Amino acid sequence: MSLLADLHQQLAQSIERHGVPGAAVAVWCDGHLHETSAGVANAHTRVHTTPDTIFQIGSITKSFTATLALQLVEQGKLSLDAPIAAYLPQLQLAERDVPAAITIRHLLAHSSGIDGDLLTDTGRDADALARFVASLGSVRQLHPAGELLSYCNLGYNILGRVLEAVSGEVWDDLLRQRILTPLGLTRAVTSADAALRHRVAIGHVRGEGGEPQRVDSPFAPRSNGPSGMTMACTARELVIFGRAHLDGGCGPDGARILSQTSIATMRTLQTANAYSDKYRGWGLGWMLFDEAAQRMFGHDGGACGNCAFLRILPGARTIVALLVNHERGMGVYRDLFASRLATLAGIDPPVQLAMPARTPDGVELAPYAGSYRRHGQIIDLELDAQRRLAGRLHGEYVGASDVKLELAAFDAKRFVAAAAGTLVPVHFSGFDERGRPARLHVTDRVFIRHDPA
Amino acid sequence: MTTDSAARLLDDLPDALERAIAASAVPGAVLAIQHGEHRHVASAGVLNASTGVAVTPDAIFQIGSVTKVLTATLVMQLVDAGLLSLDAPVLRYLPQLQLNAAPAPASLQVRHLLNHTSGIDGDFFLDTGRNDDALEKYAAACAALPLLAAPGSYFSYCNAGYAILGRIVEVVTGNCWDDVLRDRLLHPIDATESATRAEQAVRLRAAVGHQLLPDGRTADAVDRLTLPRSLGPAGFTLAMTATGLLDFMLAHFAGGTHGEKRIVSAESAAAMQTPSVTLADDTSWGLGWKVIDSCAARLIGHDGGAAGQGAFLWGIPARKLAVALLHNGGNSALLQQHLVARALRELGEWSPIEPPPVRSTPLDLAAFAGVYENIGMRLTVRAEADRLRVVGEHLQIPAPPPDFILVPLADGRFAAHLTPGGEPIVVAFLERDTHGRPAYLSIGRLHRRVA
Numbered sequence: 001m002s003l004l005a006d007l008h009q010q011l012a013q014s015i016e017r018h019g020v021p022g023a024a025v026a027v028w029c030d031g032h033l034h035e036t037s038a039g040v041a042n043a044h045t046r047v048h049t050t051p052d053t054i055f056q057i058g059s060i061t062k063s064f065t066a067t068l069a070l071q072l073v074e075q076g077k078l079s080l081d082a083p084i085a086a087y088l089p090q091l092q093l094a095e096r097d098v099p100a101a102i103t104i105r106h107l108l109a110h111s112s113g114i115d116g117d118l119l120t121d122t123g124r125d126a127d128a129l130a131r132f133v134a135s136l137g138s139v140r141q142l143h144p145a146g147e148l149l150s151y152c153n154l155g156y157n158i159l160g161r162v163l164e165a166v167s168g169e170v171w172d173d174l175l176r177q178r179i180l181t182p183l184g185l186t187r188a189v190t191s192a193d194a195a196l197r198h199r200v201a202i203g204h205v206r207g208e209g210g211e212p213q214r215v216d217s218p219f220a221p222r223s224n225g226p227s228g229m230t231m232a233c234t235a236r237e238l239v240i241f242g243r244a245h246l247d248g249g250c251g252p253d254g255a256r257i258l259s260q261t262s263i264a265t266m267r268t269l270q271t272a273n274a275y276s277d278k279y280r281g282w283g284l285g286w287m288l289f290d291e292a293a294q295r296m297f298g299h300d301g302g303a304c305g306n307c308a309f310l311r312i313l314p315g316a317r318t319i320v321a322l323l324v325n326h327e328r329g330m331g332v333y334r335d336l337f338a339s340r341l342a343t344l345a346g347i348d349p350p351v352q353l354a355m356p357a358r359t360p361d362g363v364e365l366a367p368y369a370g371s372y373r374r375h376g377q378i379i380d381l382e383l384d385a386q387r388r389l390a391g392r393l394h395g396e397y398v399g400a401s402d403v404k405l406e407l408a409a410f411d412a413k414r415f416v417a418a419a420a421g422t423l424v425p426v427h428f429s430g431f432d433e434r435g436r437p438a439r440l441h442v443t444d445r446v447f448i449r450h451d452p453a
Numbered sequence: 454m455t456t457d458s459a460a461r462l463l464d465d466l467p468d469a470l471e472r473a474i475a476a477s478a479v480p481g482a483v484l485a486i487q488h489g490e491h492r493h494v495a496s497a498g499v500l501n502a503s504t505g506v507a508v509t510p511d512a513i514f515q516i517g518s519v520t521k522v523l524t525a526t527l528v529m530q531l532v533d534a535g536l537l538s539l540d541a542p543v544l545r546y547l548p549q550l551q552l553n554a555a556p557a558p559a560s561l562q563v564r565h566l567l568n569h570t571s572g573i574d575g576d577f578f579l580d581t582g583r584n585d586d587a588l589e590k591y592a593a594a595c596a597a598l599p600l601l602a603a604p605g606s607y608f609s610y611c612n613a614g615y616a617i618l619g620r621i622v623e624v625v626t627g628n629c630w631d632d633v634l635r636d637r638l639l640h641p642i643d644a645t646e647s648a649t650r651a652e653q654a655v656r657l658r659a660a661v662g663h664q665l666l667p668d669g670r671t672a673d674a675v676d677r678l679t680l681p682r683s684l685g686p687a688g689f690t691l692a693m694t695a696t697g698l699l700d701f702m703l704a705h706f707a708g709g710t711h712g713e714k715r716i717v718s719a720e721s722a723a724a725m726q727t728p729s730v731t732l733a734d735d736t737s738w739g740l741g742w743k744v745i746d747s748c749a750a751r752l753i754g755h756d757g758g759a760a761g762q763g764a765f766l767w768g769i770p771a772r773k774l775a776v777a778l779l780h781n782g783g784n785s786a787l788l789q790q791h792l793v794a795r796a797l798r799e800l801g802e803w804s805p806i807e808p809p810p811v812r813s814t815p816l817d818l819a820a821f822a823g824v825y826e827n828i829g830m831r832l833t834v835r836a837e838a839d840r841l842r843v844v845g846e847h848l849q850i851p852a853p854p855p856d857f858i859l860v861p862l863a864d865g866r867f868a869a870h871l872t873p874g875g876e877p878i879v880v881a882f883l884e885r886d887t888h889g890r891p892a893y894l895s896i897g898r899l900h901r902r903v904a
Contacts, residue, residue, distance in 0.1 A: 047658065052504070123582075123584040124582075124583035124584060125584050191651065192655045193679045195651070196651055196654055196655055196659055197661060217652060218652060218655060219651075
């Protein structure tokens with residue numbers, strides 16, 4: 001079925017089905033832009049969405065930050081394989097030698113091993129990133145750089161500070177001068193102050209009765225701007241950015257933001273994804289759905305109660321941007337695009353996960369019980385009365401109530417977890433002689449097992 | 454007759470508002486009127502000319518200097534709680550405070566900041582960032598400010614004084630002004646649709662200010678939609694609804710109560726509405742409120758403007774009449790005439806103070822000529838045949854230079870014709886020496902003669 005057939009009606013029905021306040025879509029195909037929107041930008045004010053509505057794009061911001069990094073590489077101000085210590089000599093992490101062992105490339109490709117989520121608010125002034133990076137003295141590395149995939153927001157914020165240090169410009173200004181203005185993205189913003197000028201969508205979370213509830217703190221903290229907490233734009237503007245990457249680095253008016261070589265570098269597989277079937281791995285700032293990134297690449301975003309999706313299909317010369325102002329926007333992406341884009345791109349359709357009926361022969365669940373941790377999030381697993389592997393996700397970044405988990409095994413490494421009504425792939429690695437895993441991998445993140453002393 | 458015209462305004466409020474914004478090139482506005490037990494609210498136009506989102510009664514607009522009355526109310530709450538004394542030296546609460554490159558004078562009292570008699574040269578618009586230490590940094594930077602006159606001697610409208618009051622609120626409560634304002638005032642009066650930070654404003658139906666072009670038309674949104682937090686307590690950051698403002702004023706009418714809740718003591722509410730200093734035009738200031746006693750009644754209120762938006766909040770306590778008007782650009786003086794002045798006249802039987810008659814005998818004007826200034830404005834006064842011509846220059850903000858005439862009045866004061874066709878305001882030269890040369894020109898603020 002065509003991407004465009006009944007697009008508006010399907011979008012309207014999908015947001016209704018998922019209890020989502022509003023969404024906007026832009027599709028570029030056959031050389032034309034098609035855009036539509038549905039619902040409201042804000043469940044409280046009931047202001048309608050239009051194709052001009054800006055939404056927070058969350059981590060899709062990382063593709064912009066990565067583009068800035070490659071621009072500075074082209075100018076000779078930055079080297080992908082130089083250690084971050086070369087640019088931020090004052091940087092201190094918990095382990096002294098780590099800043100000299102992590103390269104810019106590791107940060108861009110989510111393989112630095114830095115414990116990747118830290119939402120410290122260092123204020124709204126232009127020194128927010130500098131102050132943030134000066135506050136990382138207790139941040140640990142979860143695995144040696146380059147060895148594993150572990151999605152790392154913190155790395156992109158450090159990278160944002162590196163870009164500031166080598167350019168002498170604040171990240172927000174760099175972004176505006178070097179990408180937004182050349183591409184004519186006049187509605188894109190990186191602060192609530194600037195967002196006030198536009199029809200702005202506010203993110204929502206599920207309230208206690210299931211109703212959408214506006215988030216309290218949109219566009220914050222600024223310390224996490226380069227990884228995705230402050231940027232907003234229209235779906236159309238994401239498509240324009242995507243076109244620059246599709247068309248060899250040039251924007252609609254021919255303005256070049258990146259060389260062909262850098263465009264190709266960003267799409268070269270750097271870190272393979274061994275932990276889910278969702279995508280093959282990371283380039284520099286791009287999620288690759290086939291190893292050559294010829295069929296489909298893109299990025300997802302989730303910040304402050306919004307979900308965002310950008311997909312670029314080089315072979316099909318198609319780009320899709322979907323922006324949703326609810327934390328559960330994934331359902332809308334599935335309804336409208338997940339299967340269709342796979343078909344159009346010629347990649348495997350998304351896997352329908354199911355809980356296996358029984359534990360496979362030879363898999364003993366007891367060794368998996370334990371406490372798996374990263375900053376702000378803890379997964380405690382134990383065998384329940386029915387000898388099933390179950391437990392909870394909790395911690396500072398999890399929300400008011402714990403998330404109950406129930407795990408089932410496909411084999412010794414691959415599991416699936418039922419959590420809050422959805423199924424997510426879980427992976428274990430680093431087994432000891434007693435079969436106990438050292439690490440749990442879920443949603444691209446690494447959790448390290450902590451056994452009581 | 455009064456009853457007839459009153460009925461017309463209220464029966465026709467939405468239409469009157471539509472016509473008034475059209476006549477004043479105002480993009481959008483909300484008008485809320487409390488008349489006895491009845492409340493009337495109308496909204497018209499758009500929040501933002503480029504998005505076209507409609508203004509609704511729950512829209513928030515920046516209220517500018519009306520914020521000063523809210524800051525004053527916070528101060529009075531702390532006085533009620535025994536945490537602050539109006540007659541105490543400001544130095545008791547801010548021991549580090551410097552003015553004029555020296556420790557602040559011990560004679561400077563909290564009261565002087567509330568009624569604009571501190572003498573601080575106060576149009577000081579330093580941006581100290583968007584963090585919670587913005588007021589602390591601003592108060593420290595006030596060390597550079599001159600004193601125009603000894604504390605307590607003259608009225609001179611003072612923005613810096615209100616920022617310093619905000620800092621006092623922070624020091625006494627241990628919290629930042631924005632949070633104290635929300636917790637101790639906005640939420641207790643149920644004005645939850647309000648914001649002092651853009652992160653809050655984007656969650657609401659927030660208006661943006663618009664540029665007024667020289668030809669009288671209104672253009673797109675202003676370049677700077679938000680102003681520095683350093684002057685938040687003086688009016689740079691707070692946005693509210695018209696009904697929120699009305700509820701705030703009604704709490705002051707009701708002896709400091711909002712429903713069952715006490716907002717401020719009856720004594721403090723009364724003190725805020727009682728004249729404590731008289732201005733050159735015979736109007737006066739209470740503590741926070743401007744107070745105008747005419748033969749008709751006592752009127753209290755405040756005007757505000759910030760980032761291309763503005764507010765008028767005026768009321769006659771004795772008649773339980775309160776009017777709140779919010780707008781996002783255009784000719785605000787004209788809008789005020791169409792709506793606020795009309796509501797006060799028709800519903801409140803209000804009439805302004807009669808200015809003195811124009812002087813009929815010749816006066817030697819040469820002694821008044823000279824250059825008068827404060828840190829925000831330089832006024833050059835030249836004598837013409839039977840009047841003075843004043844040409845101004847803004848020293849802090851980019852704005853068109855004022856150019857107006859002063860017409861001598863019978864009692865020695867002057868009528869300043871600030872806007873062509875507008876009502877003149879009464880101004881005065883103060884402290885004339887033996888040659889008749891004045892030390893000050895008082896037009897809202899003191900301007901000290903420098904040449």
